[in-house]
Amino acid sequence: MASVLQPGEVAVDATVGNGHDTLFLAQQVGAQGHVYGFDIQEEALARTRRRLEEAGLRDRVTLLQMGHEHMAEAVPAAWHGRIGAVMFNLGYLPGGSDRTCITRPQTTVPALEAALRLLRPGGVLTVVAYRGHPGGPKRPKPCGNGPKRSTPTASWPPVMPSATDGDRRRNCS
Template identity: 40%
Template sequence: MKLTEKAHQAWSQVVQLNDCCVDMTTGNGWDSLELSKLVGRQGKVYGFDIQEDAISNTQGLLSQGSKYQNFKLIRDCHTRFPVHLPRGLKGQIRAFTFNLGYLPGSDKSVITETLKSLQAMKEAYTWLTKDGIISVISYRGHHGGKDEFKGINQWIQQDSIEYHRIEASAKENSPVFFLIRKT
């Protein structure tokens, strides 16, 4: 099973109808689409990306693949999500998801950055509801990927955060899936 499928499986065990979720790196939109299906008509999915292509790709996929108009896409850095979400949602978000690295099929020089990703994750944690989750797929093989991986490991261990970690393979540069839970 691919790590993205493991993430989707984890969401399906936590996310309920009418929940609010946030895709912090929309990419091509597959995670946003899955979340849209899980939260249903009355739920809400917010999606963030800094690249216009990612927002456009996600908009197209959601417009065709989702039964609901339950999403809002925002072209901005994921560190700025608190500016865009209603303050009343703080402590109410069921799930955040991050796919770190670069937009598949695009310019590989435009990547997520360790400090910004960690800042966004730490803030996202404060917006979770009890038993809410943050799923992160960390791609160690791209430039900066190992630093992001190390930064995530440091944060969750220093702050004694509950998490599970699954590696795609034993290879040093293989992707890693983190499932972080707020208790």
């Protein structure tokens, strides 16, 4: 990701969670870039806002309390086809108060389709799907059908391991 996303670019964190990826993207895009972050939970947005403020990077990020399936409507049209990176962490909010609030295929597949339309040629889309929650074991099959459109640099389904509750990446939200 760091080798593709350049300073001055725009990126999207489709599921801000605890804000680790949002902070990473804000650092990558630099002072001239911008990040759009989506989450339906105010708890996630508050944690992310606090993390960004502590790092002095709050002004680089627009946080939106809405589902990631609305990203194409929320990201200004001038950036469609020009986004450098979109990151997804599918599952639930780690440490959150409501583990029943999870990402679902009904909203995630349209969000992935929108993300592919937003990406610039050579842009990066990452998806991490956690299985350590009630909806996790179902995720690979519904999402395995993937988006209806892909870019020349994207393939579907992506090949990546899924983490479990005890095996999280350090910087996952």
